[in-house]
Amino acid sequence: MALAMHELTEIERTLAAPDVAPQVFSTLRQRFPHLAWIRCDASDVTETPYCSLGAFDLHLLDSADHCAQITDDPARATGIVLAKRAVKP
Numbered sequence: 001m002a003l004a005m006h007e008l009t010e011i012e013r014t015l016a017a018p019d020v021a022p023q024v025f026s027t028l029r030q031r032f033p034h035l036a037w038i039r040c041d042a043s044d045v046t047e048t049p050y051c052s053l054g055a056f057d058l059h060l061l062d063s064a065d066h067c068a069q070i071t072d073d074p075a076r077a078t079g080i081v082l083a084k085r086a087v088k089p
Contacts, residue, residue: 001034003060003077011080015053024056025082036063036079045070045083057083 011028014020021027029037042057047070049057061079062071071077 001078003035003074003080005074007032007035008074008077012051012053012058015056015058015082017054020054028080028082032080036061036068038079038081040081040083042083042085045081048072049083050074052085055085055087057085059083 011032014024014028025037025039038061045057045059047059050060050072051058059081060071060074060077061081062069062073062076063078064076068079070081
């Protein structure tokens with residue numbers, strides 16, 4: 001099932017909140033179980049993020065074809081790669 005724009009907006013709002021909880025990945029995964037979710041360190045992803053929110057880079061995942069790939073098209077997105085950036089002191 002593809003990512004709807006209202007879902008993307010809700011995900012962005014959640015990640016941009018100033019008091020985002022450490023368990024945000026689990027929360028979003030439970031809230032949007034129809035999406036594929038991948039969590040990693042931002043240094044593990046070479047593609048430009050769809051957007052950066054708080055401590056996270058948000059990448060859209062297109063797994064509709066044989067190989068999953070990062071996309072910048074929300075209409076093709078079937079999942080989210082949530083990449084956490086290192087916090088600078």
